Amino acid sequence: MTETCTNAEKFLSELVEGLGLELKVSAEMTDEGCTLDLHGNDSHYAHAENGELLDAFETILFQVYGRQLDREHRFIVDANGYRSTRKKELQAMARFAGDQVRKNGRPFTFGALNSTERRIIHTTLQAEEDLASESVGDGRDRRLQVRLK
Numbered sequence: 001m002t003e004t005c006t007n008a009e010k011f012l013s014e015l016v017e018g019l020g021l022e023l024k025v026s027a028e029m030t031d032e033g034c035t036l037d038l039h040g041n042d043s044h045y046a047h048a049e050n051g052e053l054l055d056a057f058e059t060i061l062f063q064v065y066g067r068q069l070d071r072e073h074r075f076i077v078d079a080n081g082y083r084s085t086r087k088k089e090l091q092a093m094a095r096f097a098g099d100q101v102r103k104n105g106r107p108f109t110f111g112a113l114n115s116t117e118r119r120i121i122h123t124t125l126q127a128e129e130d131l132a133s134e135s136v137g138d139g140r141d142r143r144l145q146v147r148l149k
Helices: 003-018 048-068 082-104 115-125
Strands: 024-029 033-039 074-079 131-136 143-148
Touching: 003 024, 003 033, 003 048, 033 048, 048 074, 048 082, 074 082, 082 115, 082 131, 082 143, 115 131, 115 143
Parallel strands: 033 074
Antiparallel strands: 024 033, 131 143
């Protein structure tokens, strides 16, 4: 594990303790980056509201330690396997959208997704030779659209 990941683990542990949450933090380096897992009695708070607290922790960690990470790595904060479950959900949604586009010939536009979720859908569909996906709009109005090539 890199020094940056170790420092992020310590920082996040102190942060959740300061917030009064009963959570333990464990970290490991993966191909994607520094993965920090939250576990404990209060882990349900971490994935409430579509994982907004997890996203907030990732943002804070990136602001504090982002320059110390290699460009291809990022911080991934998870609790109770929420991220992997959500990833499978998004992959299924991407396949559904692709099927709908093929069936109807019309573009399929997703509702609000954060950048990580849009990236998962883009990645899921990139191998499809007849489909294209792109993010359209700006800021909070940014949406992902799937269409025929």
